Amino acid sequence: MNARMQNRLSLSLYLNYFVHGIGLIILAQNMQALGKLWQTPLATVSYVISGVGIGRLVAYLILGTLSDRYGRKNFVFLGMICYFIFFLGMLGAPNIQIAYLLAIVAGIANSALDSGTYTTFIELGGNEGASNVLIKAFMSLGEFVLPLLVASLENNNLWFGWSFILAALVLIINFFLLLPVKFPKTNQSKSSMIGTLKGVNKLKKIIITAALALYGYTSMALMILFTQWITLYASETLHMNNVASHFLLSLYSIGSISGVLIMFWLLRKNISELTLLVSLNIAALISLSIICFIHVAWLTQIASFVFGLTAASGVMQVGLNTFLKLYPQIKGMITGVFFTFGSLASFTIPVITGWLSQKSVAAALEFDLLISCASLLLVVIIRIALGKQRTLAGTRRTISFLDKIIVRLLIHRFKAVDTIITLKEEINIPVLDSKREEKVLSNVSAGCSDQKIVPRLQEIYTAIMASSRKYQENKRHNNN
Numbered sequence: 001m002n003a004r005m006q007n008r009l010s011l012s013l014y015l016n017y018f019v020h021g022i023g024l025i026i027l028a029q030n031m032q033a034l035g036k037l038w039q040t041p042l043a044t045v046s047y048v049i050s051g052v053g054i055g056r057l058v059a060y061l062i063l064g065t066l067s068d069r070y071g072r073k074n075f076v077f078l079g080m081i082c083y084f085i086f087f088l089g090m091l092g093a094p095n096i097q098i099a100y101l102l103a104i105v106a107g108i109a110n111s112a113l114d115s116g117t118y119t120t121f122i123e124l125g126g127n128e129g130a131s132n133v134l135i136k137a138f139m140s141l142g143e144f145v146l147p148l149l150v151a152s153l154e155n156n157n158l159w160f161g162w163s164f165i166l167a168a169l170v171l172i173i174n175f176f177l178l179l180p181v182k183f184p185k186t187n188q189s190k191s192s193m194i195g196t197l198k199g200v201n202k203l204k205k206i207i208i209t210a211a212l213a214l215y216g217y218t219s220m221a222l223m224i225l226f227t228q229w230i231t232l233y234a235s236e237t238l239h240m241n242n243v244a245s246h247f248l249l250s251l252y253s254i255g256s257i258s259g260v261l262i263m264f265w266l267l268r269k270n271i272s273e274l275t276l277l278v279s280l281n282i283a284a285l286i287s288l289s290i291i292c293f294i295h296v297a298w299l300t301q302i303a304s305f306v307f308g309l310t311a312a313s314g315v316m317q318v319g320l321n322t323f324l325k326l327y328p329q330i331k332g333m334i335t336g337v338f339f340t341f342g343s344l345a346s347f348t349i350p351v352i353t354g355w356l357s358q359k360s361v362a363a364a365l366e367f368d369l370l371i372s373c374a375s376l377l378l379v380v381i382i383r384i385a386l387g388k389q390r391t392l393a394g395t396r397r398t399i400s401f402l403d404k405i406i407v408r409l410l411i412h413r414f415k416a417v418d419t420i421i422t423l424k425e426e427i428n429i430p431v432l433d434s435k436r437e438e439k440v441l442s443n444v445s446a447g448c449s450d451q452k453i454v455p456r457l458q459e460i461y462t463a464i465m466a467s468s469r470k471y472q473e474n475k476r477h478n479n480n
C-alpha cells in the first residue's frame with residue numbers, strides 16, 4: 001500500500017471518530033429537545049441513553065471476532081451505516097421503543113467501528129501504537145465541537161436536529177471517500193511486530209491476558225467515574241461556585257487533548273509503551289489523591305488538568321495495543337474482549353457510585369482512588385511479566401544515547417590532543433609516537449572486561465589515533 005493511499009485511509013478512519021465523538025454525547029446534549037419530541041420526561045430520555053451501552057456490550061465480542069474472518073473494511077462500513085441510521089432515525093423516531101432500538105444501533109456502530117479501525121491501524125504497521133492513540137484525539141474533538149454547535153443552534157432559535165444532520169452528512173461524504181480505498185491484509189504479522197512481545201511463557205501469558213482485560217475495565221472506569229462526579233464533588237465538598245465546578249471538567253478535557261498529543265509524539269519517538277503506562281498511572285494516582293485529600297482550589301484545578309493529561313491521554317488505547325501485539329492472529333476478537341470490559345465499566349460504575357453517593361459525593365469520588373490503585377497494580381504486573389522487551393527500535397534508541405556520550409568524550413579527547421600538539425611543537429618532536437600508541441592499546445586491553453571484544457576496541461583505537469595524527473599534522477602544516 002503506497003503512502004498516499006495509507007494517509008487517505010487514516011484520515012477517513014479518524015474522521016469517523018470525530019463523528020463518533022459527536023455520537024457519544026449527542027443524546028445527552030439534546031435531552032430536553034428529545035424529551036419534547038417524544039413527549040417524555042428527562043428520566044426516560046436518560047433511559048434511552050443506556051441502550052447505547054447494551055448495544056456495545058452485546059456487539060463487541062461478536063463483531064470483533066467476525067472482523068477477523070470477514071475483513072476490517074466491512075466492519076468500518078457497518079459502523080458508518082449504523083451510525084447514519086442512528087443519527088437520522090433519532091429525529092424521526094415515533095416513540096420511545098424505537099428510540100431505544102436506535103440507541104442499541106449506536107452501540108453496535110461503536111463496536112463495529114472499533115473492531116474495524118484499531119485492528120487496521122495495527123495492520124498498517126509503522127507507528128501503529130501512535131495512530132491508535134490519535135483516535136482518542138479525534139473523539140475528544142467531536143466531544144468538544146458538539147456542545148458549541150448545540151449551544152449556537154439554541155441561541156439562534158434554530159432546529160436542534162441540525163447537529164444530527166451534520167453528523168450524518170459527514171458520514172455520507174466519508175463513505176464515498178473510503179469506498180475506493182484498499183485496507184491492509186487482515187491479521188498479518190508485520191515484521192516490526194514479530195520482534196515485539198517475545199519470551200512470554202504460558203503462565204505469564206495467562207497472567208498478562210487477565211491483567212490486560214481487567215485494565216480494559218479499570219482504565220475506562222477511572223475516566224468515567226471522574227467525569228461523572230467531579231463537578232458535584234467540587235460544589236458540594238469543596239464549596240466551589242457553579243462556574244468553577246464545571247470548569248474543572250473543562251480543565252480535564254484540555255488536559256486530555258494535550259495528553260493525547262504528547263503521547264502521540266512520545267510513541268513516535270519509540271518510547272517504551274509499558275514504561276509510559278506505568279509512569280502515567282502513577283501521575284494519575286498522585287493528581288487524584290491531591291483532589292481527594294488537599295482541598296485547595298488552585299491545586300484542585302491543576303490536579304484536574306494533570307488527571308486529564310495522564311488518565312485520559314490514550315492509556316486505554318496503549319493497553320489495547322499491547323494486548324493486540326500479544327495476540328496478532330486474532331486482533332478483532334481481542335479488541336472485542338478489551339472493549340467489552342470497558343463497556344462493563346460504563347455500566348457498573350454509575351451503579352456503584354450512585355450507591356456510594358448516598359453516603360457522600362466524596363465517597364463516590366474516593367472510589368476512583370481505589371480504581372486508580374488497581375490500574376497501577378495491573379500495569380506494573382504487565383510490565384514485570386513481560387519483562388524488558390527487546391525491540392529493534394528500542395535497542396537503536398539505546399545505541400543513539402550511548403553514541404551521544406561517546407561523541408562528547410571524543411570531543412574532549414581531541415581537545416587534549418590540541419594541547420599535545422602545542423607542547424610537541426615547543427620541544428620540536430614528531431607527531432608519531434609508536435611507544436605511546438602501544439601503551440594506549442595495552443590500556444584499552446587492560447580496561448576491557450570482555451576479552452572477546454579487545455581486538456575490536458583496539459581496531460577502533462588504532463583508527464582514532466591515526467585520525468588524531470592526521471589532525472595534528474594538518475594543524476602543524478597550517479601553522480607553518
Ligand SMILES: O=C(O)C(=O)C[C@]1(C(=O)O)C=C[C@@H](O)C=C1
Pocket residue numbers: 417420431432433434436437440464465468469
Ligand atoms: O600522546 C601523543 O603523543 C599524541 O600525540 C596522542 C596520540 C593519541 O591520539 O593518543 C596520537 C598520536 C601519537 O602517535 C600517540 C598518541
